[in-house]
Amino acid sequence: MILLSVLDQSPISSGRTAAEAIDETLELARATERYGYHRYWLAEHHSTETFAGSAPEILVTRVAEATKEIRVGSGGVMLSHYSPLKVAEVFRMLDTMYPGRIDLGIGRAPGSDGLTAQALAYGSPVGVEYFPNRIADMANLLLDEAPTTEAFASVRATPKSPNVPQVWLLGSSDQSALYAAHYGLAFSFAQFINPVNGPDVMQIYRDRFQPSDHFAEAAGSISAFVICAETEEEADAQAKSRDLFRLRVETGRFLPYPSIEEAEAYDYSERERMRVAQNREALIVGTPDQVKNDLEKMAEQHGVNEIIVLTICHDFEGRRRSYELVAEAFGLEKRDV
Numbered sequence: 001m002i003l004l005s006v007l008d009q010s011p012i013s014s015g016r017t018a019a020e021a022i023d024e025t026l027e028l029a030r031a032t033e034r035y036g037y038h039r040y041w042l043a044e045h046h047s048t049e050t051f052a053g054s055a056p057e058i059l060v061t062r063v064a065e066a067t068k069e070i071r072v073g074s075g076g077v078m079l080s081h082y083s084p085l086k087v088a089e090v091f092r093m094l095d096t097m098y099p100g101r102i103d104l105g106i107g108r109a110p111g112s113d114g115l116t117a118q119a120l121a122y123g124s125p126v127g128v129e130y131f132p133n134r135i136a137d138m139a140n141l142l143l144d145e146a147p148t149t150e151a152f153a154s155v156r157a158t159p160k161s162p163n164v165p166q167v168w169l170l171g172s173s174d175q176s177a178l179y180a181a182h183y184g185l186a187f188s189f190a191q192f193i194n195p196v197n198g199p200d201v202m203q204i205y206r207d208r209f210q211p212s213d214h215f216a217e218a219a220g221s222i223s224a225f226v227i228c229a230e231t232e233e234e235a236d237a238q239a240k241s242r243d244l245f246r247l248r249v250e251t252g253r254f255l256p257y258p259s260i261e262e263a264e265a266y267d268y269s270e271r272e273r274m275r276v277a278q279n280r281e282a283l284i285v286g287t288p289d290q291v292k293n294d295l296e297k298m299a300e301q302h303g304v305n306e307i308i309v310l311t312i313c314h315d316f317e318g319r320r321r322s323y324e325l326v327a328e329a330f331g332l333e334k335r336d337v
Contacts, residue, residue: 036327075103076169103167
């Protein structure tokens with residue numbers, strides 16, 4: 001049985017506002033909970049007009065309050081910017097408020113440009129090379145254990161909560177997989193970022209996994225970009241927005257998510273058309289049967305039983321409907337919430 005979950009980047013579509021994007025996040029969370037999705041993750045991005053989710057811990061609180069049963073978490077907090085103690089305390093607080101429902105997904109990427117990353121660090125000399133130390137300290141603090149950094153040995157995270165949030169390390173490389181395996185954390189591979197090496201990376205994670213108080217055995221998932229519609233033509237049309245969005249990002253233009261009309265009106269050069277075709281290879285686009293077949297193959301290739309579905313359409317109804325069709329294709333059990 002394959003579990004389906006949601007990754008929400010809180011996209012801002014052209015012609016709409018960040019406040020509307022957050023409203024759509026809440027509406028989508030309630031809808032996907034009804035459809036039977038397992039967990040709902042909120043992403044972190046900074047200094048961009050494309051995504052509204054610059055503070056996932058705040059969105060986790062809001063989504064957890066708006067739902068009842070679905071697991072809610074970060075996908076993820078960019079730990080390289082922040083104090084392990086602060087992250088541990090925020091998520092222990094969340095687990096106290098919503099016991100047994102909270103996930104803490106962490107990432108190594110900056111989620112921003114280099115200058116913005118420096119602004120987030122605000123002069124701290126502790127660079128990305130200390131990321132393993134941050135993981136170790138945060139993981140221990142969540143368990144009410146002493147941090148591995150000797151100078152902080154007497155520090156403990158509060159409040160004390162009856163549970164421990166599930167800790168996932170998110171990544172698209174073997175380095176992230178090795179960190180997750182070494183510290184005994186769950187690992188979620190971003191297939192939509194790296195569509196080539198995923199099966200090998202997941203195998204490295206499983207082979208190197210060391211049991212911990214967080215996870216006794218390896219636990220993995222993959223995240224995939226999906227657009228599902230009743231017809232191939234409709235799915236292809238929705239994907240045109242993604243085509244133009246990706247092309248803009250690759251040239252440093254982080255703009256609101258374009259409409260189908262904007263994408264169709266764009267005058268692509270021959271080189272850009274080739275790049276769009278390459279980028280399409282990382283997407284799963286089609287009818288419910290086609291999407292189900294592709295996702296099942298992907299899960300088998302990566303050796304996982306959970307897929308985190310990322311869907312963005314310019315039109316919210318198309319986005320919501322895509323998640324609904326995928327849930328129906330997999331026969332997810334609906335919740336009466």
